[in-house]
Amino acid sequence: TETRIKHIACIGAGYVGGPTMAVIAQKCPDIKVTVVDISRERIAEWNDSNLDNLPIYEPGLKEVVAEARGRNLFFCTDVEGAIREADMIFISVNTPTKTYGVGKGMAADLKYVELCARQIANVATGNKIVVEKSTLPVRTAQSIRTILDAESNGLQFQVLSNPEFLAEGTAVSDLLNPDRVLIGGSEEEGGQAAVRALVEIYARWVDRSKILTTNIWSSELSKLTANAFLAQRVSSINAISALCEKSGADVDEIARAIGMDSRIGPKFLKASVGFGGSCFQKDILNLVYIARSYGLTEVADYWEQVISMNDYQKRRFAENIVNRLFNTVSGKKIAIMGWAFKKDTNDTRESAAIYVADYLLNEQAELWVYDPKVKAERVYADLDYLNTRGEDENRKLVKVVRDPYEAMQGAHAVAVLTEWDEFKAYDWQRVYDDMKKPAFLFDGRNILDRNKVKALGFEFEAIGYRS
Ligand code: UDX
Ligand code: UDX
Ligand code: ADP
Numbered sequence: 001t002e003t004r005i006k007h008i009a010c011i012g013a014g015y016v017g018g019p020t021m022a023v024i025a026q027k028c029p030d031i032k033v034t035v036v037d038i039s040r041e042r043i044a045e046w047n048d049s050n051l052d053n054l055p056i057y058e059p060g061l062k063e064v065v066a067e068a069r070g071r072n073l074f075f076c077t078d079v080e081g082a083i084r085e086a087d088m089i090f091i092s093v094n095t096p097t098k099t100y101g102v103g104k105g106m107a108a109d110l111k112y113v114e115l116c117a118r119q120i121a122n123v124a125t126g127n128k129i130v131v132e133k134s135t136l137p138v139r140t141a142q143s144i145r146t147i148l149d150a151e152s153n154g155l156q157f158q159v160l161s162n163p164e165f166l167a168e169g170t171a172v173s174d175l176l177n178p179d180r181v182l183i184g185g186s187e188e189e190g191g192q193a194a195v196r197a198l199v200e201i202y203a204r205w206v207d208r209s210k211i212l213t214t215n216i217w218s219s220e221l222s223k224l225t226a227n228a229f230l231a232q233r234v235s236s237i238n239a240i241s242a243l244c245e246k247s248g249a250d251v252d253e254i255a256r257a258i259g260m261d262s263r264i265g266p267k268f269l270k271a272s273v274g275f276g277g278s279c280f281q282k283d284i285l286n287l288v289y290i291a292r293s294y295g296l297t298e299v300a301d302y303w304e305q306v307i308s309m310n311d312y313q314k315r316r317f318a319e320n321i322v323n324r325l326f327n328t329v330s331g332k333k334i335a336i337m338g339w340a341f342k343k344d345t346n347d348t349r350e351s352a353a354i355y356v357a358d359y360l361l362n363e364q365a366e367l368w369v370y371d372p373k374v375k376a377e378r379v380y381a382d383l384d385y386l387n388t389r390g391e392d393e394n395r396k397l398v399k400v401v402r403d404p405y406e407a408m409q410g411a412h413a414v415a416v417l418t419e420w421d422e423f424k425a426y427d428w429q430r431v432y433d434d435m436k437k438p439a440f441l442f443d444g445r446n447i448l449d450r451n452k453v454k455a456l457g458f459e460f461e462a463i464g465y466r467s
Contacts, residue, residue, distance in 0.1 A: 003129070003197040005031060009086035011116050013037035013046055013075060015171070015278070015347060016133060016164050017092035018056055022064045023175040025073035027205045034074045034082040046075035057346045057373055060172035080123045087126075088197070091116050091144075092133040092164075097282050106289040108137050108282070117144045121151030129194045131160045135227075135279060137286050138220045141184070158194035160185045161216050163223035168277065169344035181211045184219025191216075224287045228303055231280040233268040235309035241271040241464030242316065251464025252446060271464040273417055273444030274314040274352040276341030281307060281350055314352050317415075317444055318359035320461065324440055325413060329365040333436075335408040338418025338445075339371035339379055346373040352444070353417040354382045361397055362388065369400045370407035372420055376400035405430065413440035419447050432456045 010021045013035045025033040037043050045055040047069075051062035065073070076082070083089060093112040098104050113134065120130060130148065132141055141159045148157040161184035166174040181202045185195035195213050202211055214222070241251040251271045259266030275281075284303055291300035322329050341351035348354065357367055361383075369379050383394045401407050404422075408414050408431045416423055424447055432439050441453055443462040454460050461467050 002200075003087070003193055005088045005129075005197055005201060007031070007086045008033045008088050008090065009082035010035045010090040010092055010133075011037075011079060011082075012091065012093035012134070013039075013042050013055075014092065014094060015056055015168060016166070017090065018046065018054075019058055019061055019064075019166065019171040020092070020133065020164060020175060021090070022061065022068060022073060023172065024201060025068035025071075026064045028201060029068075029072055031201070032072050032074070032085075033068075034076065034085070036076055036079045036082045038077065038079065040077055043075050043077050057344075058169070058171040059344060064172060079119065083120050083123050083128075084125060086128065088129045088131060089120060090131045090133045090162075095134050095136060095282075097285055103289055106285045108135075108286050110136070110140065110143070113140065113144065114147065117147040118151060121148045121157075124152065124155055124157075127156040129158045129160060129197060131162045131198065132220075133162055133164055135163060135223050135283055135286075136161075136220060137290055138217055138224070141216045141220060156190065158185070158190055159216070160191075160194055160198055161219035162198060163219060165223070165226065168347050169342060176205065178206060178210065181206055182214065182219050182222055183211065184214045184216040186216060224283045224290075227279050227283040228287055228306065230268055231275055231284055231310070232303075232306045234270075234272065234275045234280075235306045235313075237269050237271045238274065238313045238463075239309050241313075244464040245466055248466050254464075271446060272313075272352070272419075273317045273356065273463065274310045276349065276351040276353075278347070278349040281310070311355075314355045315359065317352075317442070317463070318356045321356075321360065321413060321415060321440070321442055322363055324442075324459065324461065329360055329363045329412070332365055332412040333410055334360060334365045334367055335411045335414040336367050336369045337371075337404065337407065337414060337416045337423055338420055339369055339374040339382075340418050340420075343418055343420045346375075346378075348374055348378055348382055351382070351418075354386070356415065356417060356444070357383065357398070358386055358388055361394075365397070367398045368407040368411065369398060370402075370404045371418065372422060405434070409434045410436060412436045413442060415442045415444060416447065417444045419445040423447060424449075428453055428458075429456055432458060 008031055010017045017035055021033050021035045042055050045053055051066055093116055095108045098107045098109040141161050145159045163182055183195050183198050185191040199211050237255060244251040255269035258264050259269050284306055288300045288304050336357055339348055339353045379400045380394055384391050438459045441458040441460045446462045
């Protein structure tokens with residue numbers, strides 16, 4: 001007897017839960033999908049009749065939501081009601097790095113996940129399949145299972161691990177056309193039946209050869225490993241970029257040359273001011289923490305270097321700005337172009353821009369920030385969260401503007417920190433004419449045409465190449 005899923009609930013309407021459920025609902029019109037969240041505001045935004053007000057900006061997302069919402073896709077705050085109704089429950093709540101106690105700054109804080117597990121056990125009146133979607137440390141599924149079993153009154157719960165590999169900015173196309181879908185479950189028959197039920201959902205639009213099933217620990221560890229490898233590639237090319245700036249080699253030429261080796265491959269070799277995003281640092285810290293907790297010191301130290309290199313890259317970029325501006329930026333206007341951690345998203349979590357800005361603010365620079373998708377409140381909240389200086393001071397020293405030319409007008413320096421396409425199309429002659437001279441331009445993403453901007457008269461610096 002195969003379980004056929006009729007109702008899905010998803011706890012957590014964030015960057016992962018929202019787009020993933022929208023696509024499942026679009027592809028499975030016969031399954032009712034309810035996405036719940038404790039944040040009323042977030043749910044209201046998901047339900048906004050104006051689709052430009054969705055809480056998350058992703059290319060193609062509003063079209064998917066428009067098709068499914070109200071048909072078989074629902075957003076609400078009734079967590080218990082959704083749990084009761086569902087046969088399958090996805091947990092995609094946030095798992096931030098712990099900010100207190102044991103594992104502070106390293107381990108994942110699982111309190112939201114544990115709360116979900118307890119809530120599911122307490123309100124469920126029938127058997128459920130619980131799917132962990134949030135990225136979690138290895139063996140979390142086991143803890144969820146233990147909590148469910150301890151709290152349940154004879155009900156049957158199955159726990160699956162189904163990590164999400166979508167990248168922000170391409171979430172919808174990654175979901176529609178994934179490289180692979182990974183599902184981990186227990187080897188006993190109940191576990192395998194649950195795995196099959198989830199496979200049948202994805203098989204509606206994903207080729208079966210791309211749906212991998214593994215044991216639950218392999219699935220959990222694969223997710224951390226994939227992100228660690230991706231981040232490692234960025235840190236590796238960034239390490240080489242520092243060497244290029246000294247030696248005269250050109251990092252983009254190197255990336256091209258090594259990327260043509262089919263064993264290395266061309267992707268994820270773009271040198272930058274540093275990786276950001278909610279996953280890379282958090283997942284590596286998790287991996288490091290787990291390795292240390294098993295006494296694997298060398299393994300932990302190895303992966304920790306990926307983060308150290310990233311911190312170094314951000315610091316190096318900011319230091320270079322100060323050095324080039326005659327060792328002082330105090331009172332100088334500097335334009336920060338781009339605040340998101342990469343293009344085509346409004347997400348700023350762990351964005352390199354935050355750390356570069358903080359460094360320059362410590363040097364008393366006056367920052368003018370422009371980002372096409374990030375709101376001013378977000379910029380201030382990111383800086384306030386660091387707690388480096390008071391909220392008033394952040395508002396005094398940082399201006400966020402909606403017009404890129406206003407941000408750059410009269411500036412001593414312009415720093416490009418996100419690779420937004422529109423930056424390439426600016427009238428850089430106009431920018432140059434309106435800036436203080438010498439006009440410094442720092443390209444933290446290597447997106448501008450070097451020869452062109454240098455010909456305009458800019459003092460130009462990019463990552464991984466000697467000016
Ligand atoms: C290497 C480079 O591949 C080649 O491009 C360069 O010109 C010279 O160095 P080689 O040393 O002949 O070539 O062997 P290679 O196949 O790269 O293997 C190197 C070592 O890595 C071997 O000991 C191999 O067993 C080991 N290895 C390789 C692994 O342990 N795991 C792998 O997945 C791949
Ligand atoms: C990442 C993984 O790609 C995804 O599979 C996982 O599910 C979540 O984490 P995401 O954080 O959305 O996705 O963005 P990604 O495109 O991986 O970029 C991460 C950071 O690395 C960005 O700041 C990006 O600018 C930077 N990066 C990426 C580089 O600096 N150079 C590159 O070559 C690639
Ligand atoms: P991710 O990038 O992993 O999707 P987000 O922070 O974007 O993370 O989304 C997680 C969402 O989970 C948030 O909107 C948060 O309000 C929600 N959430 C956290 N804990 C609970 C809970 N116990 N019940 C319902 N929603 C929750």
